[in-house]
Amino acid sequence: MTQIPDDPTLDELRGALAPLLARHAAFDGWRPAAVENAAAQLPVDPTIAKLAFKGGAVDMIDAWFASIDARMADAWPADTIMPLKIRERITALVETRLTLIERDREALRRALSILAMPQNVARAGQLGWRAADAIWRAAGDSSVDVNHYTKRATLAGVYGATLLAFLDDDSDGWADTRAFLARRIEGIMRFEQAKGRLFAKKDRVFSPARFIGRLRYPAT
Template identity: 25%
Template sequence: MKINKDKLVLQLLKNITEYSNLDDALLNSLSQLKINEDKYYEIKQELFPKGLSSLMNELNLIINAKLSKEKKPTRFKNFKVNEKIKYFVIRRLLIFQNLVNKKKFFKRILKPNSILGSNKILFKIADEIWFLSGDKSTDYNYYTKRIILMKVYAITFSFFVFDNTKNLEKTKKFLDKEISVVLKFGNFKNKIKNTIKF
């Protein structure tokens, strides 16, 4: 029997917030999808070897796939880089919101043993957003840009979890402020570099 990986992951995402551990949530998901429980260990080892971190990674891949298939705004090519970043951050959050109970899932990923995995996923998210925005840097700026975006995404995500406004209007305003702070800091650094000569 061929297993639909995405379907299983999405079912597990629905169940993970209702169970105290991944094992019970996975077993329940297999039952709901009428997948033989004999496949449990094989599936867990193949798809979720690192537990919740693996599940978060699979969720990230699903969101990436959906995002890459979406039709972009008509004037997207004329967007400034920061506008492209904002666009992809909000689109990711909207897709996430449609797939997961965000408040319950947020509580799960805040557990200490999930923090390291969360940081790895955040870097992958930042890397994907920069890639979709057209970034081709390969120097030290490559990591600097992604680390900064990781922080912006993480704090925006924390705000988004409790935003119940239509189309995430409050989150959009919050993200605008965060991006503005980063841009101002970048301009400040450039002024310092131009002023101080070695």
């Protein structure tokens, strides 16, 4: 059973309840009833538990997704994942996320329906970006230039599409989703390689200033 302090803060309570919410949201929807039933498992006062999710369904979904980010990172410490090739790291991390939510597909289906509502689109984008950022960070990416943003934007789209494929995948061991993910990650790797070649070529573009500098200070 999840352990919480005797007098938890709302953040601590939210973190403790988050992994339990999806199991109940599959039946109760992302509504207060799911919070009440999750609170009964800890157990904590349901009235206090509801204060941790004052934003309603989207706050509940946000907390659940955050718990997946954390459990994914815990499953792949740096000394375990860094020996892998980069595409193997991304694949392993995404597949770990899918394993973590496999039992809660109905809750995921309901969550994505809520996030698709017009009033929640911006928040959905933030959550997708956060998931992609968590994956890249766990994979060891520390880029701070434009690569930081392009990597996350690309992976956020791939991860979102993979979730949709996963929802309706009845294949053995969700083989179809794994194949779908492999193709999309191959696309990411090709994009990164092409981008790397493009930036490398910039160093070889004729520069009048560099040419004049070499005339004045020839290489020795």
